[in-house]
Amino acid sequence: NAGVTQTPKFQVLKTGQSMTLQCAQDMNHNSMYWYRQDPGMGLRLIYYSASEGTTDKGEVPNGYNVSRLNKREFSLRLESAAPSQTSVYFCASSDVGRNSPLHFGNGTRLTVT
């Protein structure tokens, strides 16, 4: 019963490097999300995908791109990492209808030096 799986768990990047955070869910959910969490800032939405084939910007999309590869997978890409992107990143998924609750992955702790 994996739920939402994120890889990697930890990552250190140098400024300017690129990387992709992977997320997969096995709950047959339609909607998937990427949040970042910073001390004192709470969870802030980066991008979300309400259904396969669609993506929308959230509150803090600058510096990120996403791909909804299929119903199960939703990846987040940092093209040119900056120290301001040091954060903990959470992927989440939910069913449709009546604002179903989000189910979170275990997170990726990213440090950009």
Added chain:
Amino acid sequence: QKEVEQNSGPLSVPEGAIASLNCTYSDRVSQSFFWYRQYSGKSPELIMSIYSNGDKEDGRFTAQLNKASQYVSLLIRDSQPSDSATYLCAVGVQAGTALIFGKGTTLSVSS
């Protein structure tokens, strides 16, 4: 700008007491409300959901919703040290859109 407000705390209660956590939201058309618990270094975990005015009880947890006053609260009865965590309030405005989270209230239960 839709907002969800929580007192950041810390809220400190002794073991066995009732902990009361509050949350207010700005969008009157909000339809669904959730409480998540997050231990340090872990991901948020859903503990309660509520959709209608009134109280909803689940074990030691009670969620209370008052749409007219735009607040939702979480009561934890017989608080235990294991309840020490950050509690996140999340609000859903409409289906197909992402939940909006408050910044969380840190609860500390002392034995």
